[in-house]
Amino acid sequence: MDRLFCFETKDSCVGILSGVEEFRRYRERMNKRILSSNNLGIKMFFALDTRAYEKGALDTKTKGMLDLVASMVLRCSDCIAYHAIRCVQEGVTDEEFFEALNVALVVGGSITIPHIRRAVEILDQCRDLQKKNKHPGLYAGNHLS
Amino acid sequence: MDRLFCFETKDSCVGILSGVEEFRRYRERMNKRILSSNNLGIKMFFALDTRAYEKGALDTKTKGMLDLVASMVLRCSDCIAYHAIRCVQEGVTDEEFFEALNVALVVGGSITIPHIRRAVEILDQCRDLQKKNKHPGLYAGNHLS
Amino acid sequence: MDRLFCFETKDSCVGILSGVEEFRRYRERMNKRILSSNNLGIKMFFALDTRAYEKGALDTKTKGMLDLVASMVLRCSDCIAYHAIRCVQEGVTDEEFFEALNVALVVGGSITIPHIRRAVEILDQCRDLQKKNKHPGLYAGNHLS
């Protein structure tokens, strides 16, 4: 089960990231639809995409930041939403998060500023959720950009 | 008359692609406004744009897929909406449609996935409309990206 | 005080650009949030960004058009909204505005057309506001893309 944006205790989901919940449902529904097609190439790509973010020589936290910066400089809103949440899930601190954004801002220029705002907005929503729960934690299901 | 997203029988429009209707009206209204300006260069470009999609050595179905893939890798939502519908209008099958998306996905990377979702959503809406009508058919007026 | 999108008389703001007001508030709130972080690099970049649009060897009107064209070919909606309004504020005429759009359209291709529509929509809203007020004028606070 994909409960990507869900903060959970041991037994249940105790908080939903309100602003992105609609996006999450749409994304989940459409990904299923796409994978139900007979196009093997697309299915393989989705598998490859999930795989790229698994722990290897680099840990998942570092990979989360690599994805966030790549999404920032390419200015993909949905990808940024996804990867910003992943970064929080992987334990990226606020200081680390802002430094990653700074790298993206310097490399990609002021054209990335609207997406900087979006990433910080999501960061703040995640922090709010974390404060509300005694046992904050995030569970990420299968990954797709 | 531009009735781009309208499924029609011989005499009347019998179905509207709900999700994109508002976009169509906005697009139509603004294109008129732009063409009402005195800028000859912009007018000529719009004519050139329409012309590029007419049948020549390549048929309009092939051109439709060329446009769809170009719009996908450049990640232009409105352009994708437009060209996905055009592809359906030109008789592109689901299998062909997904193969074109696969080319875009491999060339453009996971950053195109949000637009893959969008294109498939529109494809499904078009197929629904086609099923509802006994004489499915689409009439496209003048083209503008 | 940043009252970027506000047409004002000497004493008060007499008109708000309706369509973009929500965007303005969001933008203002998030910029403050970002600047409240401890990341000096981002703060310095924001200062640099503001500075780039101040009068120097080039006047602010010319710089406004440079920014508009750069935002157009990079297809950044929020940046276009911002810079289109700035161009009006700097006294760019309709003819000049459309010529700048034409340069962007020719250089950037039909993929920019959705953003051409957006820029013209904002231009028209600004002109409407200017007509409604006896003493049209715009005051722009600190700049951020």
Added chain:
Amino acid sequence: MDRLFCFETKDSCVGILSGVEEFRRYRERMNKRILSSNNLGIKMFFALDTRAYEKGALDTKTKGMLDLVASMVLRCSDCIAYHAIRCVQEGVTDEEFFEALNVALVVGGSITIPHIRRAVEILDQCRDLQKKNKHPGLYAGNHLS
């Protein structure tokens, strides 16, 4: 054996596309090097890339043009060199080739013109090679962008 840019008779390679031969060797050597690494993800992506261009619901000629246009609007020189040759190999005529370029030019704008020149230069080199040989034909080994 990868003899991508080689025109051949039944038994042997009878012509090499001079301008791109150095590129071909470099490309072939580095692809081997990359595939010799232990990174499974990259290997899988390369396989996926090859697969995307094989005949399916769409024939290889149509896919060749989809790739050419995608490479053009993303302005990737090496990719254009590769896909322009592939188009010739798949039997794309000059008229079809120029129409595909026109689509890319209109969608991508004048910024693609340097790559239009490059694509046409390669087309002409291919045609010259085809004229020199009694049994023109091209054999493409494994594909990688």
Added chain:
Amino acid sequence: MDRLFCFETKDSCVGILSGVEEFRRYRERMNKRILSSNNLGIKMFFALDTRAYEKGALDTKTKGMLDLVASMVLRCSDCIAYHAIRCVQEGVTDEEFFEALNVALVVGGSITIPHIRRAVEILDQCRDLQKKNKHPGLYAGNHLS
């Protein structure tokens, strides 16, 4: 006759911009080749491109800088070479040139720095040529990016 990069006295060309001369010849030769094809759309686009840079509501100097900045943020080397020379031809001063580059740098980010270097190199070559000739002046033939 297209003598774009040629500094001339009244009667003859007295200086060639060394570093870009080879590029100029290639460009001129290929443009002729492209225009010799039967593709009307491409011919019309080239005409449109030339037209976009002619004096209108905006003077050619301002348009030269708009093009330079657009080429910079899209990072097109050949386009930058062309438009940097045009800017010199149109009388853009060093201070104005650097301010335009600064706008491009801030909007487009550090990813544009390699092209900043290229633009300044060409600026310096143009200034050297201007110093060597008593009657500096540039004649630009038909324009194509």
Added chain:
Amino acid sequence: MDRLFCFETKDSCVGILSGVEEFRRYRERMNKRILSSNNLGIKMFFALDTRAYEKGALDTKTKGMLDLVASMVLRCSDCIAYHAIRCVQEGVTDEEFFEALNVALVVGGSITIPHIRRAVEILDQCRDLQKKNKHPGLYAGNHLS
């Protein structure tokens, strides 16, 4: 003194990365030229760029990989050359390097493959230099993309 691409023992530079040495000299010369202009904005941006890569909440090794991936997906050859070398200097292992490339490949698509080849070529050159010297080590002077 900027000796970016120089492998050194305690007392002297003992190896130069052959393939990129010419690039290094050009880059160094032009950066000096650019900084000699009177444009304060550009100078400040260069300072900001250097600053973004210094150790903060994130270490320089992680930042090196963030930059490499950002340069890869934006497909900037010079930037990739620079950041690939920096990664080696910061102690990135081959496995880590390839995983970072894989992230860029999946996010950015096959259009990045020519730059994957380039990055691996530079990695190999760096490893060769490191083997030749008993006390491998790299010293990087001021940073500019």
